[in-house]
Amino acid sequence: MAVKRDVTREMQLESQFRQAQKMEAIGTLAGGIAHDFNNILSAIFSYGCLLQQDAAGNPAAQEDIAELLKAAGRARDLVQQILTFSRQREQKRQVITLNTVIRESTKFLRASLPADIQIEINLAPDAPAVLADPTQIYQVTMNLATNALHALEGKPGQITVSLDAFVPSDQFIQAHPEFRPIQYARMAVADTGHGMDAKTLERIFEPFFTTKPVGKGTGLGLAVVHGIVQSHDGIIKVESEVGKGTTFSLYFPAQTQPPALSEAAPDKMATGHGQQILLLDDESALTTPMQRLLERLNYRVTVSNGASEAIGLFRRNPAQFDLVITDLTMPEMNGFEVARQIHAIRSNAPVILASGHTPTINAENLRKAGIFQLIEKPISMTALADAVHRALEVVNR
Numbered sequence: 001m002a003v004k005r006d007v008t009r010e011m012q013l014e015s016q017f018r019q020a021q022k023m024e025a026i027g028t029l030a031g032g033i034a035h036d037f038n039n040i041l042s043a044i045f046s047y048g049c050l051l052q053q054d055a056a057g058n059p060a061a062q063e064d065i066a067e068l069l070k071a072a073g074r075a076r077d078l079v080q081q082i083l084t085f086s087r088q089r090e091q092k093r094q095v096i097t098l099n100t101v102i103r104e105s106t107k108f109l110r111a112s113l114p115a116d117i118q119i120e121i122n123l124a125p126d127a128p129a130v131l132a133d134p135t136q137i138y139q140v141t142m143n144l145a146t147n148a149l150h151a152l153e154g155k156p157g158q159i160t161v162s163l164d165a166f167v168p169s170d171q172f173i174q175a176h177p178e179f180r181p182i183q184y185a186r187m188a189v190a191d192t193g194h195g196m197d198a199k200t201l202e203r204i205f206e207p208f209f210t211t212k213p214v215g216k217g218t219g220l221g222l223a224v225v226h227g228i229v230q231s232h233d234g235i236i237k238v239e240s241e242v243g244k245g246t247t248f249s250l251y252f253p254a255q256t257q258p259p260a261l262s263e264a265a266p267d268k269m270a271t272g273h274g275q276q277i278l279l280l281d282d283e284s285a286l287t288t289p290m291q292r293l294l295e296r297l298n299y300r301v302t303v304s305n306g307a308s309e310a311i312g313l314f315r316r317n318p319a320q321f322d323l324v325i326t327d328l329t330m331p332e333m334n335g336f337e338v339a340r341q342i343h344a345i346r347s348n349a350p351v352i353l354a355s356g357h358t359p360t361i362n363a364e365n366l367r368k369a370g371i372f373q374l375i376e377k378p379i380s381m382t383a384l385a386d387a388v389h390r391a392l393e394v395v396n397r
Helices: 008-054 059-085 098-112 134-151 170-175 198-203 221-231 284-296 307-316 335-345 363-369 381-395
Strands: 094-096 117-123 129-132 157-166 184-191 235-241 245-255 276-280 300-304 323-327 351-355 373-376
Touching: 008 059, 008 284, 008 381, 094 098, 094 134, 098 117, 098 134, 098 157, 098 184, 129 134, 129 245, 134 157, 134 184, 134 221, 134 245, 157 245, 221 235, 221 245, 276 284, 276 307, 284 300, 284 381, 300 307, 307 323, 307 335, 323 335, 323 381, 335 351, 335 363, 351 381, 373 381
Parallel strands: 117 157, 276 300, 276 323, 323 351, 351 373
Antiparallel strands: 094 129, 157 184, 184 245, 235 245
């Protein structure tokens, strides 16, 4: 006699559980990497800003430095994508036009494509603004484009990325009741790859489902895309035919508010009047350029690379310092404990917290600790100048 039971489902669940544990571990690792990498980028941004000022009369050098800072900015955005994927970063939605985000993401794609694969970009100038997290839209674009690249299987072909305005007709809404009679920004990524059959189409957004061989994919790319589109109140549609290719169409509700302004540097940054700042970070590679930046903004700076030393300096002459800037993660104590001890000495001392990884920090944490502001690394000279100016302005009221 033999008793048999189909354990396929149990094995699938066990496999998914192991994969989920692996992704959780990757997320934890990503947080640590983000902190260290943002510290490195902070040094690049700071020294880049110093070089930009030093090369004021050299147009060729200015152009090179601008490209260096632009590349550092893209690296910063990639770190944010990793944190978004590992769910260690809150969604930051704002009114934006998708043209800029798509154009930036396809720059990376062009650089990685084989010579026999063409990419065509069609971005309509009248595409409406949407309420979206730019980093997550960047991630969606890259995931879909990577998926299209895999669909070509190393053969010659074409990937097309497009953006336009779309208003569904009454007939369209009857056929697709999930749509509303409003304007959408429609983004599409199409490829001329192998396409998918009906059974595959039914499962493409399932986590860990993949048609790729072992080691070629986790099966999470399209699941992440689907989750991001849903969190943006959007709709995703897929059309595919075996042997003819696939088109992913994403529909985001249009916004009537004006889009957010880009982070263009103002003509003139706010400067100080010789105020004394205590700057604390355990890495001298960060304090050295930040000290020079602050001094060029007309502040006097006392640097410390140890928390106990910094608190000792403050205790010896509390009235000497107009502002304290402290890193969050340090060997002796964290920035919150530094702020607590500073306020125990002088309760009204303004404190700015700097960090390269802020998954658990919110406005309530900062308020309870008496911290004026959190600035995220890598810190640009403009953001630093603005934060210091506003902190000192509040104190002097």
